[in-house]
Amino acid sequence: MATSIGGLGLVVQLYMKSLGASTFLIGLVATFNSVGLLFGAWLWGTVSDYVKRRRLLALLALGLVGLIGVLTLLPSTGVVLGTAVLRFLVFSGFAAVAIAIVSTASRVERRGKNLSYISSARAFGFAIGNVAAGVALELLGFRYAFAVCAALPILAFALLGLLPSENPVQPREKLRAWRAIFTAGVADLYVATMLRQMAIFGTFSLLYVYMDSIGIAPGVMGAISATNTATQVLALLLFGWLADRIGRRPIFMLGFALSAATPLVLVFAANVYGMIAGYVTLGLSFSSMYVGATAHIGDRVPQERHGQMIGLYESSRGLGGLFGPLIAGATVPVIGFDGMFLVMAGIAALGLLVMLVGRIAHRRPGYTFSSR
Numbered sequence: 001m002a003t004s005i006g007g008l009g010l011v012v013q014l015y016m017k018s019l020g021a022s023t024f025l026i027g028l029v030a031t032f033n034s035v036g037l038l039f040g041a042w043l044w045g046t047v048s049d050y051v052k053r054r055r056l057l058a059l060l061a062l063g064l065v066g067l068i069g070v071l072t073l074l075p076s077t078g079v080v081l082g083t084a085v086l087r088f089l090v091f092s093g094f095a096a097v098a099i100a101i102v103s104t105a106s107r108v109e110r111r112g113k114n115l116s117y118i119s120s121a122r123a124f125g126f127a128i129g130n131v132a133a134g135v136a137l138e139l140l141g142f143r144y145a146f147a148v149c150a151a152l153p154i155l156a157f158a159l160l161g162l163l164p165s166e167n168p169v170q171p172r173e174k175l176r177a178w179r180a181i182f183t184a185g186v187a188d189l190y191v192a193t194m195l196r197q198m199a200i201f202g203t204f205s206l207l208y209v210y211m212d213s214i215g216i217a218p219g220v221m222g223a224i225s226a227t228n229t230a231t232q233v234l235a236l237l238l239f240g241w242l243a244d245r246i247g248r249r250p251i252f253m254l255g256f257a258l259s260a261a262t263p264l265v266l267v268f269a270a271n272v273y274g275m276i277a278g279y280v281t282l283g284l285s286f287s288s289m290y291v292g293a294t295a296h297i298g299d300r301v302p303q304e305r306h307g308q309m310i311g312l313y314e315s316s317r318g319l320g321g322l323f324g325p326l327i328a329g330a331t332v333p334v335i336g337f338d339g340m341f342l343v344m345a346g347i348a349a350l351g352l353l354v355m356l357v358g359r360i361a362h363r364r365p366g367y368t369f370s371s372r
Contacts, residue, residue, distance in 0.1 A: 005087070042312050205328050255292060261285070
């Protein structure tokens, strides 16, 4: 699933450019992706607390096959934008449910490490997808590159049969999501993540277009972008191990700091090596932020609400991504790419500030729900 979606981003951006779409419309694809992430992660995460999760994953895999398959018809800009919402509505659910399965089954002392395994596998899929998409696009063209991306979820569907059957966790009491956020003391984490994602989605929503403008070939773009997820493969494992030993907060605080640094690196990235530096910084920032944050949420919310709360966390990322690409698409024509990168760095820095203020406000020990 991650391989399919990871490769699709590059192909869609360049396909939109081939249709003559403006930078604003190309950036709007990432915004529409975020709309799907915003609603899909919370929806399917909540549903997964009440149904058998393996069956739900199978349904989502088949849905993604059809939604990506539509692109093989080489549709208009409007269809590409419309299906972007639906694709991420489905994919975000697959990611949230998988994380919830691991979080629910993990003991507190191993939750960070266990979550790092599945997050690392997803990152590895994104890395393969980025490289394969660039090569497929150069060799096969848009239609068959889309076809390759559509075929991959079929393999994911086939592999789901290897998962053990399981029964959903039955909620012991009705607890509204917003109440759980404030009761568990993670509201600042959700807000900071929204701001971080606004900056990152905005920065990278037009980056393939930027690389094309400085003469980087599509095949090379795929290899460059794969350095992000390739970095995550090992970094997630490292930070998951550290999160179980030195605590969750130092790990995700590092992630927020590196997120603010990522757009600044791209200001000076005028060639392949500069772009690689930006993508590696992104990989480190996401790895430390994501594994630390998801483990922290798993520690502090009731077990019977893991699906809903992890889904809501993914939705907070989607909410940030909803606005970031819009800002990027609107600012590039006015202040150029470098100016846009600086704006995004400021937004990410604001997310870090929220976490620093939140840490001061929550010096007192917070209540942690029992994992039993």
